[in-house]
Amino acid sequence: MVVQALKDQGVDTVFGYPGGAVLPIYDEIFQQNDIRHILVRHEQGAVHAAEGYARSTGKPGVVLVTSGPGATNAVTGLTDALMDSIPLVVLTGQVPTFMIGSDAFQEADTVGITRPCTKMNWLVKDTDKLAGTIHEAFHVATAGRPGPVLVDIPKDVQFADGQYVRAEDADLGHYQPRTKGDAEEIAELVAAIEVAKKPVFYTGGGVINSGTKASELLRELVEATGFPITSTLMGLGAYPASGDKWLGMLGMHGLYEANLAMHDCDLMINVGARFDDRITGRIDAFSPNSVKAHIDIDPSSINKVIRVDIPIVGDVTEVLQDVLELWKSRGAKTDKTGLAKWWKKIAGWQEVKCLNYKPNDKTIRPQHALTRLEALTKHRKDDRFICTEVGQHQMWAAQYLGFENPHQWMTSGGLGTMGYGLPASVGVQIAHPDALVINVAGEASWLMNMQEMGTAVQYRAPVKQFILNNERLGMVRQWQELLHGERYSHSWSEALPDFVKLAEAFGCKGIRVSDPADLDDAIQEMLDYDGPVIMDCLVEKHENCFPMIPSGKAHNEMLLGEAETQGAIDAKGSVLV
Amino acid sequence: MMSALHIKRGSNSHSAYNLRSTFSDVQEKHTLAVVVENEPGTLARVIGLFSGRGYNIESLTVAEVDHTGHQSRITVVTTGTPQIIEQIKAQLERLVPVHRVNDLTVEGPSVERELALLKVEGTGDQRVEALRLADIFRAKVVDSTLASFVFEITGTPEKIDAFADLMRPLGLVEVARTGVAALARGAE
Numbered sequence: 001m002v003v004q005a006l007k008d009q010g011v012d013t014v015f016g017y018p019g020g021a022v023l024p025i026y027d028e029i030f031q032q033n034d035i036r037h038i039l040v041r042h043e044q045g046a047v048h049a050a051e052g053y054a055r056s057t058g059k060p061g062v063v064l065v066t067s068g069p070g071a072t073n074a075v076t077g078l079t080d081a082l083m084d085s086i087p088l089v090v091l092t093g094q095v096p097t098f099m100i101g102s103d104a105f106q107e108a109d110t111v112g113i114t115r116p117c118t119k120m121n122w123l124v125k126d127t128d129k130l131a132g133t134i135h136e137a138f139h140v141a142t143a144g145r146p147g148p149v150l151v152d153i154p155k156d157v158q159f160a161d162g163q164y165v166r167a168e169d170a171d172l173g174h175y176q177p178r179t180k181g182d183a184e185e186i187a188e189l190v191a192a193i194e195v196a197k198k199p200v201f202y203t204g205g206g207v208i209n210s211g212t213k214a215s216e217l218l219r220e221l222v223e224a225t226g227f228p229i230t231s232t233l234m235g236l237g238a239y240p241a242s243g244d245k246w247l248g249m250l251g252m253h254g255l256y257e258a259n260l261a262m263h264d265c266d267l268m269i270n271v272g273a274r275f276d277d278r279i280t281g282r283i284d285a286f287s288p289n290s291v292k293a294h295i296d297i298d299p300s301s302i303n304k305v306i307r308v309d310i311p312i313v314g315d316v317t318e319v320l321q322d323v324l325e326l327w328k329s330r331g332a333k334t335d336k337t338g339l340a341k342w343w344k345k346i347a348g349w350q351e352v353k354c355l356n357y358k359p360n361d362k363t364i365r366p367q368h369a370l371t372r373l374e375a376l377t378k379h380r381k382d383d384r385f386i387c388t389e390v391g392q393h394q395m396w397a398a399q400y401l402g403f404e405n406p407h408q409w410m411t412s413g414g415l416g417t418m419g420y421g422l423p424a425s426v427g428v429q430i431a432h433p434d435a436l437v438i439n440v441a442g443e444a445s446w447l448m449n450m451q452e453m454g455t456a457v458q459y460r461a462p463v464k465q466f467i468l469n470n471e472r473l474g475m476v477r478q479w480q481e482l483l484h485g486e487r488y489s490h491s492w493s494e495a496l497p498d499f500v501k502l503a504e505a506f507g508c509k510g511i512r513v514s515d516p517a518d519l520d521d522a523i524q525e526m527l528d529y530d531g532p533v534i535m536d537c538l539v540e541k542h543e544n545c546f547p548m549i550p551s552g553k554a555h556n557e558m559l560l561g562e563a564e565t566q567g568a569i570d571a572k573g574s575v576l577v
Numbered sequence: 578m579m580s581a582l583h584i585k586r587g588s589n590s591h592s593a594y595n596l597r598s599t600f601s602d603v604q605e606k607h608t609l610a611v612v613v614e615n616e617p618g619t620l621a622r623v624i625g626l627f628s629g630r631g632y633n634i635e636s637l638t639v640a641e642v643d644h645t646g647h648q649s650r651i652t653v654v655t656t657g658t659p660q661i662i663e664q665i666k667a668q669l670e671r672l673v674p675v676h677r678v679n680d681l682t683v684e685g686p687s688v689e690r691e692l693a694l695l696k697v698e699g700t701g702d703q704r705v706e707a708l709r710l711a712d713i714f715r716a717k718v719v720d721s722t723l724a725s726f727v728f729e730i731t732g733t734p735e736k737i738d739a740f741a742d743l744m745r746p747l748g749l750v751e752v753a754r755t756g757v758a759a760l761a762r763g764a765e
C-alpha cells in the first residue's frame with residue numbers, strides 16, 4: 001500500500017536503508033520496478049540525498065528508514081530541511097502498535113523526537129488511514145512554505161490489509177496557505193517602485209522554492225525596472241550572476257557593493273528571504289533609511305526580525321505577477337535620474353573589487369582553485385550543479401562561482417550542517433544522471449559523511465568531490481584567529497586519510513594536486529573522468545574568508561580581504577556565532 | 578575580555594538574536610483562543626512551540642469542543658511585547674493542525690473564567706471566617722469535614738487570586754485551578 005501511494009504521488013526515487021520495522025515495505029519495493037530505491041550508507045545520508053534531489057528538481061524528496069536508530073539518524077537531515085524549507089516526505093518504520101510504549105526492540109518515540117524538526121508528522125495506527133495520511137503528507141510538505149514531514153508506520157499496520165485511498169480522493173485536511181498577495185499592499189509596493197531613488201532587490205530561497213516561473217518573473221522585473229539585485233546564499237541562481245544588475249551575494253561574507261547597497265538604499269524589496277542574522281548584522285544599524293517591502297508566503301517570517309513597511313503575504317510567483325502587471329498598467333515608471341546616480345555610487349563600490357586576491361605560485365589559494373573551476377566548467381552552466389559542505393570553502397564557492405539558473409546550487413544555509421554536501425551531490429546526480437555535479441568540500445566536513453562515496457560508486461553516480469584541503473577546520477580557525485587571540489583550539493584536521501588511496505579503496509578515482517601550475521590539468525582530469533572522483537586539492541592553510549562583516553557590526557563596517565583584522569570584533573560581538 | 582561579558586536576555590545591543598529593542602518593550606498579557614484539529618500530538622506541538630521559542634505560558638486549558646468536527650480549543654494566556662505576541666500568533670497559525678487563532682484581548686470584549694478548588698483546614702473562628710468569606714465570593718462548599726472545607730469558586734483569575742490570598746492565613750493547604758477559559762462577548 002505504501003509503494004502504491006508513492007507511485008500515485010509520482011515518486012520515482014526513494015533514498016533509504018532497511019531494518020526490521022520496515023521489512024514489509026522493502027518487500028513491496030522488491031516486487032516492482034516503477035520506483036527506484038537508492039541504498040545509502042547512513043540514514044543521515046539518505047535525508048541529505050533527498051534534499052539534493054528535491055532542491056535540484058523542485059519535487060519533494062522521499063526517504064524510507066527503519067525504527068529506532070534509523071529514525072534518530074535522520075534527525076539532523078530533518079532539521080536541516082526544516083531550516084532551509086526543503087520539501088521531504090520521510091517514512092519511518094515503528095514497532096507494532098501493541099508494543100508501543102513497552103521499550104520494545106528498536107523502539108523510539110519517533111514522532112516525539114521529530115516533532116520540533118518537522119513541519120508536521122503522523123503516527124499511523126490504522127491501515128485504513130495509511131494511504132490517506134501519505135497523500136496528506138505530500139500535500140503538507142509542498143504547500144505553502146515547504147518543509148520536511150514524517151509518517152511513522154508501525155509494522156503491524158504495514159502488514160495488515162486496509163482500504164486504499166487514491167491520491168485524488170484523499171482528504172488533504174484544512175491546510176491551505178494563502179498564495180495571493182493583498183492588492184492594497186501590492187499597490188503600495190508599485191507606488192514605491194515608481195519613486196525610489198536608491199532601490200535594491202534582496203532576494204532569497206523563497207524565489208527558488210516558488211519554482212522556475214518565479215525566477216523568470218524576477219528577471220523580467222529586474223530588467224524592466226533597472227534596479228540592482230542581491231541575493232542570500234539560499235537564493236543564488238534566481239537572477240543570473242552574469243546579469244548586469246547583479247551585485248553578488250550579501251551578508252556576513254557577502255560582497256562589499258551588495259552590503260553597502262543594502263545599507264544605503266531607500267527602498268528594499270525583500271523577495272522570499274527571511275532577514276537572517278547573517279544578513280542583518282546589527283539589527284539597529286540595519287539599512288536605517290529605507291522603506292522595506294517583504295514578500296513571503298509565511299506570515300511568521302514577516303516582522304519576525306525586522307519591521308517592514310509593506311508586508312505582502314503570498315507566493316513569489318503570484319505576487320511578482322501582480323506587481324509586474326500593475327506597475328506596467330500604470331506606465332512602468334521609475335525615477336531614471338535617481339537610478340542613474342544610484343548606479344554611479346554602486347559602481348564606485350564595485351571599484352573596490354572586494355574579491356580580488358593575490359595569486360601565489362607556490363601554494364594554491366582556495367579562491368584561485370574556485371576561479372579555475374569556474375573557468376573550466378563555464379561552458380556547462382546549463383547542466384552544472386554545485387553542492388557544498390559547510391565552512392570557508394562554502395563561502396568561497398558562493399563568492400567565486402557564478403550561478404545562472406535556479407535549482408543548481410545546493411548548500412546547507414540555515415543549519416550549516418557539515419556532511420551535507422557529499423550525500424546531497426549523490427541525490428542530485430541520481431536525479432540528473434548526465435549532469436555535471438560537483439561537491440565543493442572542506443576535508444573536515446567531507447569526512448563526516450564520507451561513507452556515501454560507497455553509494456556513489458554503487459549507483460555509478462559520477463559526482464566530483466572537489467576537496468579544498470587546508471588541513472584545518474578553516475572556518476573555526478578563522479574565528480579563533482579573529483576572536484580568540486589566535487589560540488587554535490582543536491581546529492586542526494589531524495591524521496587525515498590519504499584521499500587518493502581512499503578513492504581507490506572505494507573503487508573510484510583519486511587525484512591530488514598541490515602545485516598551482518598543475519591545477520588546471522588536475523581539474524580537467526577530474527571533469528573528464530567518467531565516474532566518481534575524489535580530488536584532494538591542497539590549499540593555503542591559513543587563508544581567511546573575506547569580505548566579512550564581523551558579528552555585531554553594521555553593513556558599512558565590513559572587513560575586506562588582506563585587511564588588518566586584529567581587534568575587528570569587539571567583546572560584544574564575540575558572543576555571537 | 579570574553580568572561581567579563583554578562584549579557585542580559587533581551588538587551589539588543591549585545592546580540593543579533595535579541596530583536597526586541599527596536600520595537601516596544603511594554604509587556605502585555607494576551608488571551609489566545611486556538612482552535613485545533615483534535616489529534617494525537619497537536620497539544621505537544623503547540624506547547625513545544627512555546628518552549629522551543631522561549632515564549633511564556635501563564636495558563637493553558639484544552640478540551641474537545643466539537644466531537645464530530647474533531648476540534649479542540651486551547652485557551653492560552655501569554656505575556657510578551659506586542660511584537661512577540663504577533664510572532665506567537667503567526668507561529669501558531671502556521672502550525673498545520675491549527676485551524677484558527679483568535680486574540681481575545683484585542684478582538685473586543687471577552688469573558689474569561691476559571692474554576693478553582695481550595696482546601697482550607699481549621700477549626701473555631703478561622704473556620705467560621707473562611708465560610709463567611711466564601712459566601713462573599715460566592716464560593717460553594719463541595720466537601721466538608723469537622724476540620725476542613727473544599728471550596729469551589731469560579732471567576733476571573735484575579736478573583737480567584739484574591740480569594741486564595743484571603744484563605745491563606747485561614748488554613749489554605751491545597752489549590753487546584755483549571756486555567757482560563759474564554760469567549761468573545763456578543764453574537765458571532
Ligand SMILES: Cc1cc2nc3c(=O)[nH]c(=O)nc-3n(C[C@H](O)[C@H](O)[C@H](O)COP(=O)(O)OP(=O)(O)OC[C@H]3O[C@@H](n4cnc5c(N)ncnc54)[C@H](O)[C@@H]3O)c2cc1C
Pocket residue numbers: 083084085144145146203204205206207209210231232233234235249250251252253254272273274275276278279295296297298301314315316317390391394395412413414415416417475
Ligand atoms: C558558514 C555560513 C555562513 C553564512 N554566511 C552567509 C552570508 O554571508 N550571506 C547569506 O546570505 N547567507 C549566509 N549563510 C546562510 C544563512 O545562514 C541563511 O541560511 C540564509 O541567509 C537564509 O536565506 P534566505 O533568507 O533566502 O531564507 P531561506 O531559508 O531560503 O527561507 C526562505 C524564505 O522564503 C519564504 N518562502 C518559501 N517559499 C516561498 C514562496 N513560494 N513564496 C514566497 N516566500 C516563500 C520562506 O517563508 C522563508 O521566509 C551562511 C551559512 C553558513 C553555514
Ligand SMILES: Cc1ncc(C[n+]2csc(CCOP(=O)(O)OP(=O)(O)O)c2C)c(N)n1
Pocket residue numbers: 389390391392393394416417418419441442443444445446468470472473474475476
Ligand atoms: C555538524 C557540524 N559540526 C560543527 C560545525 C561547526 N563548524 C562550522 S565550519 C567548521 C569547519 C569546517 O571545516 P572544513 O570542512 O575543513 O571547511 P573549511 O572551513 O576549512 O573550508 C566547523 C567545525 C558545523 N557547522 N556542523
